[in-house]
Amino acid sequence: MIDLVAAAGSSERSSVLTVLLMRENRPLTVMLRALGISGESFRAVLDMRARHLRVGSNDPRLVVEYEALDPGAAAAILRKHHGNPMLVPTRA
Numbered sequence: 001m002i003d004l005v006a007a008a009g010s011s012e013r014s015s016v017l018t019v020l021l022m023r024e025n026r027p028l029t030v031m032l033r034a035l036g037i038s039g040e041s042f043r044a045v046l047d048m049r050a051r052h053l054r055v056g057s058n059d060p061r062l063v064v065e066y067e068a069l070d071p072g073a074a075a076a077i078l079r080k081h082h083g084n085p086m087l088v089p090t091r092a
Contacts (some may be wrong), residue, residue: 008035021055027088029066033074039067
């Protein structure tokens with residue numbers, strides 16, 4: 001999954017891995033929404049992180065917030081931070 005997201009988003013593999021391991025969800029939310037990943041896939045990523053990596057939360061409200069984020073706005077946020085999801089502020 002790391003390689004797929006890195007290739008699709010032109011991000012460094014290490015950046016994608018770091019974002020997946022962060023406790024805060026916002027950088028991951030912005031990165032995946034900018035790529036147009038579905039809410040169902042986002043839920044699967046949250047679940048994987050919470051169960052297998054013991055990082056973050058798989059709270060269903062996160063998926064609702066994710067789907068409310070416009071993919072174009074997410075892409076703009078990512079561009080503002082030079083395509084590096086690690087630089088996305090953890091608070092809106």
